[in-house]
Amino acid sequence: MRSPLRQAINATLLGVCLAGATLPIRVHAQEPLDERQARDWNIAAGSLAGALDQFARQAGISLSYDAGSVAGKNSPGLNGTLDRQQALSRLLQGQGLQAQRQGNNTWLLLPQAVDSGVLNLGATTVTGQRLGATSEGSGSYTTGAVTIGKGEHSLRRTPQSVSVMTRKLMNDQNITTIDQLLERTPGITTYESPMGGKYFYSRGFKMLGQYQYDGVPLDIGKDYVQADSFSANMAIYDRVEVLKGAAGMLKGAGTASGAVNFVRKRPQHTPTTSLALSAGTWDNYRAEVDTGGPLNDSGTVRGRAAVSQQKRGSYMDVDKRQEQAFYGALDVDLTPDTTLGLGASHEDVDATPCWGGLPRYSDGKSIGLSRSSCLGQSWNDWQSRRTTLFADLTHHFNEDWKLKVGAVHSRNLQDIKYAASEGTVAYGDPAPSSTSYAALLDYDHKDYGLDAYIDGTFEAFGLTHELILGANGSRGSQDDIYAIRNLPQRQNPYQPDHHFPEPADGTFWPNMYRGGTAKETATQYGTYATLRLRLAEPLMLILGSRVSWYDNRRQSHNLAWGEWSDQDARTKETGVVTPFAALIYDLNENLSVYTSYADIFQPQSSYATTSGAALKPKIGDNYELGIKGEWFDGRLNSSLALFRAIEKNAAETDFTTRCGTSADGYCYTDGGKVRAQGVEAEISGELLERLQVFGGYTYTQTKHLKNINSDNVGAVSNSYVPRHMFRLWSDYQLDGALSKWTVGAGVNAQSSNYRIQNIKLEQAGYAVWSSRLAYRVDDTSTVALNGNNLFDKNYYQTVGTASWGNFYAEPRNFTVSVKGNF
Template sequence: MQAFPSPSSPLKRAVQATLLGACLSYAIAPVAALAETPSSDVQARDWNIAAGALADTLDQFARQAGISLSYDATSVAGKTSPGLKGRLAPEQALEQLLRGQSLQAQRQGNSTWLLLPQVADTSALNLGATLISGERLGATTDGTGSYTTGAVTIGKGEHSLRETPQSVSVMTRQFMDDQNVTTIDDVMERTPGITTYESPMGGKYFYSRGFKMLGQYQYDGVPLDMGKDYVQADSFTANMAIYDRVEVLKGAAGMLKGAGTASGAVNFVRKRPQAKPTTSLSLSAGTWDNYRTDFDTGGPLNDSGTLRGRAAVSQQNRGSYMDIAKRQDQAFYGALDFDLSPDTTLGVGASYEDVDATPCWGGLPRYADGKNANLSRSTCLGQSWNDWQSRRTTFFADVTHHFNDDWKIKVAAVHSRNLQDTKYAASEGTIAYGNPAPTANSYAALMDYNHKDFGLDAYVDGKFEAFGLEHELILGANGSRGTQDDVYAIQNLPKRQSIYQPDHHFPEPANNTFWPNMYRGGTVKETATQYGTYATLRLRLAEPLMFIVGSRVSWYENRRQSNNLAWGEWAVQDARTKETGEVTPFAALIYDLNEHVSVYASYADIFQPQSSYATADGAALKPKIGDNYELGIKGEWFDGRLNSSLALFRAIEKNGAETDFLSFCPTSADGYCYTDKGKVRAQGVEAEISGELLERLQLFGGYTYTQTKSLKNIDSTIEGGSSNTYVPRHMLRLWGDYQLDGALSKWSVGTGVNAQSSNYRVQTIKLEQAGYATWNARVAYRIDDTWTVALNGNNLFDKNYYNTVGTASWGNFYGEPRNFTVSLKGNF
């Protein structure tokens, strides 16, 4: 193993690119500063706002102060203002503008304020001690119209992307709306650096930086084990109508949860009740009978605005480019925020998501030598009685209390239960050359799944001064408990399936025939509990230099009881694993080159329990451990409306589970014995840009280069080769939307590309998908201030490709052919 990359290696070239990028970013900073909208100083400044209607003066003030100022138009109607002149601090200036107007200002966020009628006995402006910030986006993305965010919350507290010394991609509400992103699969397929891989049993696995993401999910920062050992791979049902944004961290996330890989974490941030009444309605129709309706409304529920509510409903019915496949999704969401006092807010919410589908799973075969058989993309080897029912109920609750302007505490909890009932048929078998009517073996599966997840997180976040500089401390604890109670059975069907002319009307086997006739199946009961404490200290060593150090101490306990039949062998497992006091440290340095550009370096540990696998002597495997290094440069332009980043990363995972396919261990999850000698490395470079690149141009995208390598393996012949061939070396995700000007100002146009280099799978033979690119576009027309109509087109050039490469006999899935969606959206 080389200690350093060779001069000609891709990593070496990437290092050179990073250094060049740093120099270029530093050089263009003065130019960008000239183009940037001047930011407001929170100290005293000169104001010159002419007298006139109060609404006009307030709007001018909001623009100059860089804040969002919301109010009921009737509260300012007919009122005039003497204007504003002189040198004042922003909060003093707003107080002067509102003097005598019977209005008071109430802070809703870092740069969001609400004007309310002044209540009796209130003569002073209700600003608190928080100063009005410059013209910056906040963490909430709903209603901003932006492809970037002012802050992320995945790491506790709120910090800008530039202040976060790891790679984070944020899928904002505007981006999801423009791209018709409705599911977690849609989100991950458009996230830079993420590879999706379709499971033959439904759903998709997600890979980041060459590693599979296992249970690395959060709801509003509360970690859960969802997605671990899941029937639908990692893509549990998640309707995006519920969420404000999705934050995707790439790299080790042990500080957030404890157990995890070097892949990353995903934080779903739900929509919150709004201070200003807002309602939206969206209707869409598209190819393959795809119809969707979204309704979202929220606002104050009392005169003082201390009680706010939000409700969202979504309904979608859609067919598929694959024969027989169809799906219906429903989602219902409701939430309340209640200000118990000016400093304390209680939030509660609940959601219900329902999926009723006829899926086409299993994928397609190829020729026996692995060559593409060029089957029609509509080919489905399933049955018309295929059925998938999924019902998820989730409850949210949190309370936030501000002790003062510098210190706050937040406690949040999430509970989710998912019930899944599935019955489907699929086929597998290779195709022989010259066979005019090839057939494949058919099988049917019956599944009953019951998963429950609970998570609790509490932390204190505060700022303090020392040595003339401001620092930040976060102290917290969290825990999660996940249970699964699963039953499944798979049996062969008596008829073989025609591959070229499938028959979708095989007799449906009765449910009571599965258990006595199964060749694979059984029961699984598992309970995983983990909890831990964490602390992060952000020390400002000097004005341009910040040192971040943190650590988490985790306790993990897992019990798995299974009784499984696999190809004639029963495996009975009752395994208990307990990890105590596992420490996952984190450290980083951030250096500000100037007001726009920072460089950073970070280090993080990982550990991942592997208790469901057993060694030859019956003992559970010890946890996988690893190291994650990252070096990068980040830019923040135009008061945070544009963010950019360039990062080098290297991750090494040790003690990975390796399967001994020639062995039998009845206490292991799948009946095979395992060793923990696996060692892999992933390294590469990531570049990303998000936000307003030019006036009226929103851009989101990134390029990722990933190189994986097997350093140690039970099969020594593959050492030195790629450890994950599913992940392409090169990947590009890019989308931009431009609002036209002048006579065409009601029009906007967008276009983008998803491109990647080749990937492959080796199972006795090599099956490869060559590199490809798919192009998408959007045209929108604003009918009036309320309604906008848009046309989206995907895969415009109708590229024929496999988005998942399986084996010669099953698991090959085509990407979607060309398709269109027309939508009508109204904001009230």
């Protein structure tokens, strides 16, 4: 049984979200619990709180209640054969309480007395030890289940490495964008593109379009001219699940890098409103409102709306940004077993960016520019608008089987105009002069995704097994126009001029040295199946397979290296089988060992050979061996994994050729073969009473096994990814008289990384520290101070070339935030 201290801790964690909520005292009649199967109960007499705790443990549900409503009350216990509803009713008999259902496995206990007023919940006690998939309101840095692999399975029962960024973790670290989130995710490396956005790498491989919304795969980020990052405001999401390793079973096409699943916030069963305000260094201001709850008396229609607005400057000259996000969602219980969910979001970015990066000396050494240096112009402009529509339907046939159908549509429009400079600096030159250029870009990307599957359990040979059968598909199209032209002005990196005359839009196309049009449509669909067989009580065999069809057509008309080139290439793949297999063996009640294998299949149609033909698809193998731990009834998860991935037919740049159809002007070959291997360790959740932790260590070794340049065989294949990487964040609630205070601290550390282009440009290893100090003013509001880069480490977050593309990381900065729940 949990100690009183443990109960108090859990009361505090959930109390932050529920303590200030107001609920109508009128309690609606509840639907019967789904599981009506009678079972034997044996709960000893004693305090009511203790009896409820035992019941929740045995029933596998979560109960929340006002601590004062059970204080001093005793229970005669419970013995006999009853179903769950009967057992809960028996426990509450004569106690003046009744249960209100919040979800499939979550219940709220309220006083039986009703009147026309409202009830304000005080400190809330949570009983029942199992966390669910939804992280909001859990107060935890871990989750009880992930949904990235269809269905709901605990981290321990997922035979691949998965990191989950929960709602509390995002709130505590002030994470508001996808860039910030992945920069703090163990094992993920970010690399800033000189044309805006960031590339993401996992296990030594670039993540290309491996995104899901509520499990529905989309091609967002695929062949994205501005790297893999897109506008994604975290105010919309409950959690983000990041799978590392081959994810072909989820979507079909994919590398050995992994996948990212954005799980949006859902309407709640109780009225809840939160308000968050923050102000920080460089005039960084943000406001966020999130409200929702039942829209009818029976609670069968529930709504939710969230709005966020942010305006921020930057440590770099010129750079500034405004963004806003709107989100609305509706859940409708069509029947007690069927729920329809609808949602829409709109994200808008209006920015004056500083792109292009900074130069170095010709030998690659830093020229010592200030971190505020920007070689761009005050008229730089980036407009991005993304609208996303969601829909899903969940139907429970019975206790064991359910159907889920989900659909997502997203459209992103971007209009960009910016200038930058490039050119190495000579030693001793007091007034170096760099060439300047300007770019004009117009992007229109549309993405559609649909996923449907049946998930259920069945009994055979005295054991319980699980079967998932499904199909999904996605269609992504892009219609891009871009032009890059030289500017007559030259830039002095030491004394940059941000007020060059702005060239008219009409001057770009006739004067460009690089640019053109690109239209691409990629359609893929497939069927999949996963069977989880219990070979014995401690041993599970997982067999899965997906059959995929892929059709990609790319049409381009591009100018590069002074020549126009046209491409009309089509790639079709039919009936590609992507198998997956795994074994999980339970060593004891806390530890499981596992091994898994997955295939790799990734079309490369956006890369062209000297003949203009698209490259062959990338194929390969992904292996993983690990051990996972689940402690304190799932409130703490840990993992240790060895991984190896081999990719064949990898695209390689042929710098001796010119291809106007390529975005960078070079031709490619598909003769590369690379290997990545290493170790990952991760921990998340409640390590000690009042202490939440999230972090991991990653060792990654990459190597060229085959390469267009024989001298590179055996060399590192991805030098952007550091050999050693460590991420850690922790949050500790003080005790006693200081119990209203919470202290958080974290570090992001890595070994050196570099880039080679004739010369080696290297960033030495570094460690960057951050912290948080929070004070709970009352049961509804909290004030916090976050600090990043506390020791003001000066380093390059991204290593470019000697001429361009080097980006400093943010200097020391602070943010004060206030959050209230009502």
